[in-house]
Amino acid sequence: MTGILEPDDVFAMPGIKHAAPKRGFPEHEIFPQVAYQIVHDELLLDGVARMNLATFCTTWVDDQARRLMNECLDKNIVDKDEYPQTAELEQRCVHMLADLWNSPDAMGTLGTSTTGSSEAAMLGGLAAKFRWRKRGGTGIPNFVCGPVQVCWEKFARYFDVEIRQIPLRGDRYTMNPDDIAAHCDENTIMVVPTFGQTFTGLFEDVEGISKALDELQATTGLDIPIHVDAASGGFLAPFCAPEICWDFRLPRVKSINASGHKTGLAPLGAGWAIWRTAEDLPEELIFNVDYLGGNMPTFNLNFSRPGGQAITQYYDFIRLGRVGYRNVQNAIYTAGQHLAKGLTESGPFELIHDSDPKHGITAVSWKVYGKSKLNLYDLSDRLRTRGWLIAAYPLPADREDVTIMRAVLRHGFTHDMADLLIADLNRSMKVLDKHPLKTSLTREDAGGFTHNANALVSTADLQAKVKAQLDGHAKSSSKKAKPAKSKSGKK
Numbered sequence: 125m126t127g128i129l130e131p132d133d134v135f136a137m138p139g140i141k142h143a144a145p146k147r148g149f150p151e152h153e154i155f156p157q158v159a160y161q162i163v164h165d166e167l168l169l170d171g172v173a174r175m176n177l178a179t180f181c182t183t184w185v186d187d188q189a190r191r192l193m194n195e196c197l198d199k200n201i202v203d204k205d206e207y208p209q210t211a212e213l214e215q216r217c218v219h220m221l222a223d224l225w226n227s228p229d230a231m232g233t234l235g236t237s238t239t240g241s242s243e244a245a246m247l248g249g250l251a252a253k254f255r256w257r258k259r260g261g262t263g264i265p266n267f268v269c270g271p272v273q274v275c276w277e278k279f280a281r282y283f284d285v286e287i288r289q290i291p292l293r294g295d296r297y298t299m300n301p302d303d304i305a306a307h308c309d310e311n312t313i314m315v316v317p318t319f320g321q322t323f324t325g326l327f328e329d330v331e332g333i334s335k336a337l338d339e340l341q342a343t344t345g346l347d348i349p350i351h352v353d354a355a356s357g358g359f360l361a362p363f364c365a366p367e368i369c370w371d372f373r374l375p376r377v378k379s380i381n382a383s384g385h386k387t388g389l390a391p392l393g394a395g396w397a398i399w400r401t402a403e404d405l406p407e408e409l410i411f412n413v414d415y416l417g418g419n420m421p422t423f424n425l426n427f428s429r430p431g432g433q434a435i436t437q438y439y440d441f442i443r444l445g446r447v448g449y450r451n452v453q454n455a456i457y458t459a460g461q462h463l464a465k466g467l468t469e470s471g472p473f474e475l476i477h478d479s480d481p482k483h484g485i486t487a488v489s490w491k492v493y494g495k496s497k498l499n500l501y502d503l504s505d506r507l508r509t510r511g512w513l514i515a516a517y518p519l520p521a522d523r524e525d526v527t528i529m530r531a532v533l534r535h536g537f538t539h540d541m542a543d544l545l546i547a548d549l550n551r552s553m554k555v556l557d558k559h560p561l562k563t564s565l566t567r568e569d570a571g572g573f574t575h576n577a578n579a580l581v582s583t584a585d586l587q588a589k590v591k592a593q594l595d596g597h598a599k600s601s602s603k604k605a606k607p608a609k610s611k612s613g614k615k
Contacts, residue, residue, distance in 0.1 A: 134161050171513055177531040177545075178515040180322075180356055180386045184536030188443075189436045193391055196432030201237065202422065210431040213438040220441055221398050224362050225371040225380055234405045235398035236424060237384075237434040241355040242275035243425050244381035244397035247409070248351040249279045251379060251399065252314040254406040255349070261311060268307045269316040270299025271323050271520035273355070276316065285313070291522035297324045297476060301332035305340050312348050314378075319370050320357035323519060325477040325487030325530060327357055330370035330377070337376055349378040356485045358382030358396075359389070363450040364457060364481035378404040384437045387453065387486065389444075389535055394433035452535060456486040459542050460533045464488045466546035471553055472496035476528060489530040498553065500527050502561055506552035512545060 131137055139154035144162045173183040185193075196210075204211035218235035227233050238244040253265055266286035269276060280287035288307045290299050298321055308315070315337060317328040330352055341347050352358075352370060358380060361368050371377060377400060384394030399405045409423045444452065460479025467473045467490055474493040477484045492498050504516040514531050518524045531545075 134158060172511055174536055175511045176513040177533065177537075178513050180383070180532050180534075181392055182385050182389060183534055185389075185391055185436075189391065189439060192436050192439055193432040196430065196435050199431035199435075200428050201431035201434060202424075202428050207431060210435060214431075214434040217396070217434060217438050217441060218398060221382070221396055222372075225358065225398060227372045227398070227400055229401055232402055233399055234402050234423075235396060237437070238395035238397055238424060239393055239426050239429055240385065240395040241353075241381050241383035242273075242278070242395070244383075244395040245275050245351075245353055245355075246279045246283070246425060247397045247423065248379040248381050249276075249285065249314070249316075250283065251405055251409060252349060252351055253283065253285060254408050255378075255404070256311075256313040258406060261313070263311050265311050265313045266309075267314045267316055268304060268312060270303075270318060270328060271321060272316065272318055272353070273322045276353070286311075288312075289521065292520060293522055297321070297519070297523075298326050298328045299333070301329055301336040304333055304336045308337075308340060308346060308348055310346060312346070314349050314351045316351050316353055317370075319352050319354040319361070320485040323517075323530070324484070324489045324528070325479075325532070326484040327361070327368070327370070331368075331374060334374045334376045348376075350374070350376045352377055352380045354380050355383045356386045359384075359387040359449070360453055360481065360485055363446060364453050368482070372400045375400075384433065387534070388437060389440050389449075389452070390433055390437040392433075393430065394437050453486065454481075456533050456535060456537060457481050459537050459539050460486050460488050460531075462539055463531065463533070463542040463545065464490075466542065467549070470546060470550050472498060479533065486533045487530060488533070489528050491526055491528045497560075498556065499561075500529050502556055503549070503552055504529060506556060507548060510548045510552075512548060 134140065134155075134157050137155055137158050139158040140161065144166065173179075176183065199207050199210055201207070201210055201214065214237050217237065218233075219231050222233045222235060223230040236244075236247070238247065249267065252267070256265055264284070264286055266288050267276075267280075268288045268290065270290050271292065272289065277287060279285065290303045290307055292298075299317065304315060315333060317330045317333050319327050319330060321328060330350065334350060337348050337350070354370070357370070359382060361370060371380065379397065379399045382388065382396050382398075384390035384396055385392045388394065388396075405423070410421050411423065412421050457479055464475055464478040467488065468475060472492050472494055473490040476489040476491060477487060479486060479488050492500060500516040504514055507514055514529055516527060516529045519526045519528060
């Protein structure tokens with residue numbers, strides 16, 4: 125035999141004895157198992173996804189869904205000529221969602237999968253802008269909304285549309301129907317209710333907003349459509365609160381966006397944009413592209429993208445059906461209500477949303493009531509020591525004096541996990557009561573959740589800021605203290 129046999133143990137192989145490349149593109153190759161181990165071990169520093177109660181995104185999928193995703197890694201969903209069955213499954217999902225959301229022409233309307241709800245929201249906004257122009261609209265278009273996810277601020281900036289964001293007032297946490305008329309005019313391309321608000325988890329009153337716009341049209345002649353941002357609620361209310369009228373049953377609702385990868389239970393990278401009828405999607409937004417041997421219509425912001433998410437979404441639809449989705453989502457609501465009950469029994473908390481399916485999504489949000497000195501940023505930071513990621517942030521405009529916490533509960537969150545979280549909350553509050561931080565964390569320390577309530581700041585960053593503040597106090601104190609002099613007058 126010639127040559128030297130490589131060791132069987134990956135931790136004895138060449139390449140792993142050196143630091144991972146960090147500056148510039150690496151020059152030499154290494155064994156794939158070594159490269160895998162390096163990346164795998166670095167990712168151990170990430171949090172546990174299922175304990176991240178700040179994210180809305182799916183963190184649990186079954187083995188069959190994982191297999192389908194793996195089998196579709198090489199499928200480009202845009203190449204409909206090469207992968208016609210992938211395109212067929214995508215269209216089946218579109219028609220199923222149109223049916224679920226009560227389109228008057230479920231099999232004839234138009235829709236598309238997207239990389240997420242943000243892209244779907246922008247497509248809905250663009251369609252509204254094009255319809256407004258076609259009706260003769262001139263000048264700078266605007267849209268009206270309440271407290272929204274940052275994607276709508278991006279839409280406004282990227283596509284030159286004025287965002288008219290109605291501030292909160294009084295004890296209101298959502299946009300109310302009686303706030304609408306004062307913000308609309310002839311350049312309003314749409315009103316955007318959020319059916320599952322990012323900040324609190326509450327549903328906005330789509331039916332009430334539609335009636336308010338009916339009244340506005342009767343008095344002014346303004347015919348303003350609705351686009352519903354149902355990023356999370358679109359896969360909850362149809363199963364758990366079907367009596368809520370928020371979808372295409374309202375003729376004024378022209379389009380809906382939703383996240384398949386949130387409460388739709390699909391893996392990350394699945395969103396949906398659906399129009400009430402084919403006429404509600406302007407032809408100007410549809411491109412017929414000659415690509416890889418075929419002609420295909422497309423109306424996405426992204427072009428090449430993987431097909432596995434849409435395929436796995438179709439798998440979820442046919443595996444669960446209406447009954448299965450109802451069972452799964454009701455189980456999450458029940459776990460959320462158990463958490464809400466535990467919160468009210470544990471501390472000085474006032475619930476904003478208690479995970480009631482008639483009022484909002486599978487989330488619990490709360491604030492501190494009374495004269496309690498409990499700092500929610502401190503509590504959020506303390507819970508991180510046990511692995512829980514729960515956002516603390518101020519409410520939007522005109523209610524920024526109120527700080528809240530919000531836990532988003534997803535498929536895989538159980539009654540037992542709620543008990544574990546409640547126990548850790550109680551332990552954390554006892555520690556903070558016995559050992560309060562000398563410098564409490566502020567909203568700025570915690571990242572300032574003014575726009576995106578999903579953003580999180582690392583524990584290390586928080587600790588560094590607190591340490592810097594404490595060091596600053598110590599230096600300030602030492603400057604004030606004068607050094608003692610010896611009898612000779614020397615320091």
